[in-house]
Amino acid sequence: VLVVGSGTQEYREYRLRSAALRADLWLLDTAAPTWQSPHLAGATEVDPTDLNALTRAARAVADQRKVLGVFCYDEALILPAAQVAEALGLPGPSVTAVRNCRDKHRTRALLRDVGLPQPRFALVADLAEAAAAAEWIGYPVVVKPRGLGASRGVALVRSADDLAGLFADARAAHYPGVPTYRAGILVEEYLEGPEISVDGVVHEGRYTPMFLARKEVGLFPYFEETGHMVSAGDPLLTDPSLRWVLAATHRALRVDDAVTHTEVRLTTRGFVVIEVNGRLGGDLIPYLGSLATGIDPGLAAADVAVRARPGLDAVRARTTGIRFLYPPEHCRVDEVAVPEPGAVPGLLRAVALAGPGDELRLPPLDYLQRYAYVLCEADTPAECAARLDAAAERVHLVGRPLPADPGAQVAS
CATH class of the missing domain: 3.40.50 (Rossmann fold)
Known part of the structure; x- marks a missing residue:
């Protein structure tokens, strides 16, 4: 393979x-x-x-x-x-299917066309078009790059006064290797409600979820992903309405053979798909899923790659969570100290993601600028959340503030 x-x-x-x-x-x-x-x-x-x-x-x-x-x-x-x-x-997902997932405007349009709940949205090329779209949709709105992932450049715009700056941030966001578009920004209605993600498998056109993660976000008005929690017994995983939406979404996007990571918001309109990624989730979410359920996402992805039916039976029933730690301000790192596994009950991993001399800048200057993460397991979501809190308190960052202007000098 x-x-x-x-x-x-x-x-x-x-x-x-x-x-x-x-x-x-x-x-x-x-x-x-x-x-x-x-x-x-x-x-x-x-x-x-x-x-x-x-x-x-x-x-x-x-x-x-x-x-x-x-x-x-x-x-x-x-x-x-x-x-x-x-x-x-x-074998594998078709080029059309991958494009339907990668291009957030195509995703929105295809799901709207089959009647799946979607926020009001518009594709825009410049600030004037964005302002007109926001007035039509009604504030607050979300601006997001059409072709990026991991919430890069995504921001909540509460009023017209905030639009110019946050629209510029969305246009400036980039990631090597992803496509760019002349009309490259989506303006969308903001829908209230918690967000989840589901890693699943499509084999010969049939969608099966593997595990579901509850997402934590922060650093508003941006949507940095600060944590995820997977519980093998999450009742949403067997919810017939969610399963129907997920299956219908993958049919609409013409995904026949793939592993996918689908982000969904729970709203007053029901389950609304935010996006579908044509690969396993990031942020170690599939690893959390394997610890919580015993389903191995790497094996599942390898099976799908050769069009073999993967084994997706859960053999474990735990709750696992991860918390990503961000600096309170732009900083140059001097030291990151993390506890050893077991120093906090249920702590499986504590990892420094930054070292001496690293510069961490918060959105909109950069994204995913984390200095550490902690990963815990427990019997229940509440216990897991408490263990993550306790583990995060044992992580220590020593650093010096950086100016907001990357070109400015900082005192040594």
Whole structure:
């Protein structure tokens, strides 16, 4: 099975480790493997954003070995991965399906067209169009980049006075390898309600959820994801209305064979799909799911890559959660100290994500600028939340404030 891109060890190695139990993996990535090596049968150095080069590299592997499928979990690379699979006649989500997920405007329009609840929305190219759209929709509205993920550039606009600055922030947000559009910003009605995400599998057109995460967000007016909690016994996971919405959504987006991460808001209109990502979730959500339920998302993704039916029976019933820690202001890190596992009841992992000299800048200057995370397990969501609070208090950040202007100097 070809693996397109590998990401960072801290967030991605568990996926490779599991997938390697199911098939020989051949990595196509920009650099020679290091931490990835124990999980690989081989690797080719290639720029995975260069479709022609990526396709040539994939064909070269296929000339020497029997290639059964393509496996990708990087949002910026799922489209070239699907294009390679299509070029080699391999299973996986179609290029059309991936585009329907990657392009948030296409997602909105397709779901609206089949009658699924959607916020009022408009696609805009400039501030004047955004102002007209916001007046039509009615404040508050959400501005979001059309092609990004992980809530980059997404902001809540409470009034016309806030629109110009937050619209500029949304337009400035970027991520290497993702497409840009002339009309690149969505203006949407803001819908109140908690948000969840569901990682699921589509096999031969049939959607099955694996696990559900309750999301925490912060740093408003931006929507930075500050935590997630997965409970094997979450009643929403068996809610027939949610299951119907998820299945109907994947049919509308023409997703036939894939692992997906769907974000849903619980509103007075019912379940409203925010977006569908054509890959496993980030932020270690699938890892939380495996700890809570025993379902292995890496194995499931490897099965789907070769069009085999994955095993999705839960064998564990726990609650797991993760809390991401952000600095209170822009800062240069001197030290991050984290507790050892077990220092707090239920603490499984506490990881420093920043080290001495790292500069962390909060939105809108940058996104996902976390200095640490803590990951806990418990019998119940309430107990897990209390353990996350206790573990977070044991993490210590020492740093110096940075000016809001990245070009300004800071005293040593």
